[in-house]
Amino acid sequence: MTLVEVNLSMVIIGMVAVTLASLYTTANRSADKSVNVTRAMYLAMSLMEEIHGRRWDENTNGSISSTLGVDAGENATNKTTFDDVDDFNGYVESSIQYPAGAAMTGYTGFSRDVAVAFLDANNGVSASTTTRKRVTVTVKKSGQTLVTLHDMFSQM
Ligand SMILES: [Ca+2]
């Protein structure tokens, strides 16, 4: 090999090394993202499970409350005061909490929010009261949505 050839092969080796390094960084970044999505899925499912623990409606006499959201005596920022599914409508958990309200550590940057809507017979959002409610839990990290989970709750 001439000196020119040696220099050229060193340049090529250098370029391959740079490419490998950037591939490694990209792979690492997508592994981080996938871990975050898995954790976000856990957070979405656990909040949905909490909501399942509430009764279907504020009213227990069979008539459906037309208001989606908290009712008299309940606090929209304190989920431990919620007793029915739609009390979670508009709920935002900017730092993750256990069902009893204590802070859950290890989830810095994650947040959860909930929306509840009545559904019509075609699964479209209904402006009037129906016997079905759709609950949507969204989990974000640093403001970016990672998981959106829907579930339907029917009046028994
Ligand atoms: Ca309620």
Ligand SMILES: [Ca+2]
């Ligand atoms: Ca309610």
